[in-house]
Amino acid sequence: MSIFLDKNSKVFVQGITGAEGSYHTGRMLAYGTNVVGGVTPGKGGQTTEHGLPVFNTVEACVDATGATLQCIFVPPAGAADALFEAYEAGIRFSVCITEGVPVHDMLRVVGTTPGMRIIGPNCPGLISPGKSSVGIMPGHVFKEGNVGLISRSGTLTYEVVDGLTRAGLGQSTCVGIGGDPIIGTTFVDCLREFKNDSQTRAIVICGEIGGSDEEDAAAFVKEHLAGMPIVAFVGGRNAPPGKSLGHAGAIISGGFGTPESKIAAFQAAGVPVADRPSQIPAMLAERMASVV
């Protein structure tokens, strides 16, 4: 089955004529994603280099193409507006790649769009290998299979997936949830979906310092996913407290968000934590073998 995304997902790209939007539309199409069109205000009626129709508004795009899933590549100032526009046009699934969206824009969006599933912002998107990819993930690293993967980071996701694929462990769906303080979809939201997905038989959780999403995920696993083979990784163990490293996610504040707190939470939930990404495939294979 996979979660969130499959062959039937009809994708439109907001900002399809911009440099990144256009480049990654091409890559998504090459992967087999069903991209049906895009939106750039003022360029409605044009056709992209990929032969896709461009519309002035989301409403027009949805009416003409029947698109169901939005992928956003617009600049930060326009991201919340793009999400609201999609919501009003009836779209209930959006993937926001844009980095640097103001925190308060996301507070307003998540508080006023009930029923809408938003992945990101500041994320690499998601992929159900062999079926569809929405966002900027390098498709050739992935392979279809039974491992669900969730991660707060982009490039670390590719690193971990590369290891899984080389070890013969394919993936059902991989979701990069994004590193910002306010994101649409958390680890727990994804775990809930994986729990009900027949294709997913094991899970990798790639967390990092800062926030409490990992602690929440560990609590959910303990309660609802006790029989599932799961391995976790926590990036940034050598980051000094109080110093912010890179994106907003990687900030330790107070007692929460420290690597120790996250590792302890996972271990208390019976989830082993890998010391390095390269250990994950073997640890996961071992857990999978012990499940009949």
Next chain:
Amino acid sequence: MNLMEYQGKELFRRSGIPVPRSQHCTTPDDVAAFIGKHPGKWVIKAQVLMGGRGKAGKIKFASTPDEGRKAAAEIMATPMPPNRQNPDGEPIHSVLVEETLDVALESYCAISVDRTTKKPAIIVTRYGGMDVEEVHEQHPESFHTFYVDTAIGYSPFIGRELAFKADLDPGFRKPFPAVVAGMYDLFFTYGATLVEINPLILTKDGRVIAADAKVTLDDDAVFRHPEFKEWQKSLPLDADETLAAQAGLGIRNFRTFPGNVGTMANGAGLAMATMDAVKNAGGEIANFLDVGGGANAERVRNCYELVVNHTGAKVFFINIFGGITRGDEVAKGIVEALKTTKARKIPLVIRLTGTNEAEGRRILKEAGMTPVETMDEGAARAVELAR
């Protein structure tokens, strides 16, 4: 971006939060001139980002122009001494001259972004005027929080409810909802990720006033308020942040450490994992560096020079996994950067994979460089070369 007290109070004023009368001054003579024009008892407070001003003797009182000049000169003569919060200390470039208040009671109120509920959180405790972490240790039960539904927004009942729950003195209760309304307004209008009043005071004549202001603005929202650009320029950056900005990186994208293995990766998650890998291989890291997306020649050269010139790196481990960053572009960037840099040469260990990796590796090989296959292998090689 963290604001100084006087900047925070300027936003308080604009948002209708009551603050003491005050004047921001950059020289002792300005202080004397102000007190000369406005006789009375004034408090003179150093304007710095770090806390602990009182203990460091950086808050003084003055009733005459001469006292004011002397107090300001003494405050500005030496920087804030280092403390646990800021081991570098902080220079003092200005002071705030403020009316003294007859304090009856002190409380605490803040608004911040709660990641778990994805809502603005309003936090109140009846204990103000102390380090809030200390209060949290001593009176954890005194904290009361309201998570605001952004579809509804702030309404005065929230302030009333919090005032009753936190058992604020009756003198606070009536004006309190309006103070919180101003804080909520500031929070959204200016994109503040933290608005903190500590202490919020009740004066003996019954006024409720914000005696201090701690405001953090979301860097990603500053573009909406061009006037903040000036403030941004005036705020102190630490040594690493200054270097990062000079290299054209985000100020959070570079940190130095005492070790000798220089690192660079694309994406904060991979950059942190790269540091962890070096540690796991028995090495000591010289820095954290997230080069971000689109690593062209100029950016790679800047990063190379940053690490070679400003850290103790004996080797530079570049770990790129291509998603939005294309492997061939990074490879071209590395080759071009090394050709054009005037910095001294240190050994490179390059790991390049992901989007357009084959082309990237070909470019590196043609330039005589041999990329390694995995992060662990790269870390091990780098640690060995650093010895």
